[in-house]
Amino acid sequence: MASPRIYQKNERRHIEVAQTGDDDLGPFKLLPGTWTNAEVAPGVQDGRGWNMIALPFGGARPPFRVLLNQYNESLMFTLVDKGVPNRGVRLDPDVNSTDQRIVTLDYQQSIHQVAAADFPESGEAGGAGLAIHHEPGLFLHMLSHETNGIDIGRLATIPHGDSALGLGTSAVVDGLAPIPETVTALAVGVGTDIENSPYLAPYKHFRDNVFTGTVDPVQVPGFPGFNPLDATRLLRLGNDQLNVTRTTVLDFDTTLEEAGIVNIPFIVREANAASMRSTFWIQEIAQDDGSTLLRMQYLQVVMLDFFIPRPDGMPGPIRWPHVSINTMVKVAEPDPEVGKYMTTNRA
Template sequence: MANNSNNPLANLNLSGLDKLETKTVNKGFNAKFKAASFEAPVNLGVLETLAGTWVGPGFNLIEVPNMNQAKPGPPPPDKFKLILNSTAETFTFSSIGGDIINRGNAQQDIAFMGLHYLQQVDDVNLPSGQNGIHLETGLFLNLPDGTDPAVQPSIARLGSIPHGDSILAQGTFFTVKGGPQFDVADPTPFFIVNGKRQNDDSPTYLSQLTNAVPPPGIPKEVIMNPNIMLENAIKGQNIIQTVVIFLDANPVDGVATPGATAPVGGITNIPFVNVNANANSLSAIFWIETVQNPDGTTFLQLQYTQTVILDFPVFDANGNPVDIKWPHISVATLRLQETE
């Protein structure tokens, strides 16, 4: 699978099992503890099919601050800047190499498995060597149920981004027959009023979105709903099964997975990020799709949509600070690469 000489994660091993008093018999991705305290199988579950390297195109939309507070004089007319990228992405998943033990106190110990990941995203319209727009590394974990806290099995994602952000997102998963269903990924800035999303549909903000010119090859309607990219990518495909994974970190209304509420997960940033463009919420959906070709053969496809909320206040016409939430939306359609 992912353990080959071209895999940048292949030599990582954080399990440290040779130092633990409870040993495992680790046979690939289906290791089981011998100890009687771990009766349930310890495996990757739905994460097993992620192992390997995924490559494909995508789209990135981010609303960034425009020196609204730093410039002298009246606030600039454009209180934010819109950046659009047509992207090429490589997403690599690799086995940690052993089982992970969390020691219990309120309940018995738990054991689980996970994957390292490395995500690299480039802008296809920038020169090579100057086109990297995102780098992230971390872990996906297949967590078991528990009694204290009383929780159902879940997936956790722990990630670090060089801008100075660390995320912990967690959520549910399930498998369905057929293909995915996509909701609208809305890039409109918004407020939270009485716990609910309320878009700021003022012409000043909407015009920057509706009048924006998309990158070459990206349909204009994708700007107001990046999930259209995902819909277009699978038109005509025969998707026979889809594994759905929901991940949320400090979820907010109008973006989060239905039913996900704080304090699930969270994001921690360096002080510069907190002050200038505070990244404080993430919601993502991953679809692992089994696609059947006309000849009956199949291949694996990974799609995702992700929205990070940036909080940066802007000054209104009267000079008063207004705290608005700004969506940063990324989507991609990736295929698992064959290994040598």
């Protein structure tokens, strides 16, 4: 990866419509534009987003339900804020300055349900077209004064009443970056005897009755569905027989250094969002005609804390993974008209 440009002290901060390939964006330079689930036919989207969440379910035994969604997503990166100054007193000899400069790339995420199922059945899973997530946020690229190799951050605001800061590192690797194979959505603190524990019956249900959403296994032989006990399998299968020439890896974690999540009181009291880790793989895929397709995969795990005491006797509440995966392609560059009233007037 090219070294970030060093901003001069007298250089103006400015906001502009982001451009793909802009070296000022550093590890984010392939992101500007709109990413979505590829259309398999006009107006029909692929539905390659999948997630799983455990939710408190009053009156049920066990007192929670597991909800699985298939979804379509739009993720738009539009504006870049360059030369954002953070004032400091300690000198960074690499840039000969006490101040830190940051480049930020804003995003808007919108997710709509394609299909859903829950167990025990609540009657609240909803149908196709239901809005299930909206998130405005910022990706941050720290140009100097990094600590412990941390060079990127993600600020996310969630309408439920959560605000998250994840910190992390970026890397560019040749070829296909590996997708982790040991990701499970099984709750932490309830044991692992899924065969015999009544408490784990919802997980066993979806292991034995695999959620396939709108995909017909008869028409797509061998489709494994979304299994919460092997949550990244569909990501890994989606990489078969692709000529990925290079991958940019963006890894964010709210448990690093001063990162974290802040929630409104109800969330803290009832089902606290305690941590979030997300990894984005930006893949450059060589096509037969010599062009390059930009594709994004991601894995996100949010840990929700609810129910005390834990059945395993350890301190604290049970920790419930909320797992999301998706595979998207870039379909458009940023629209200058969208950002023209928010960019810096440099005339």
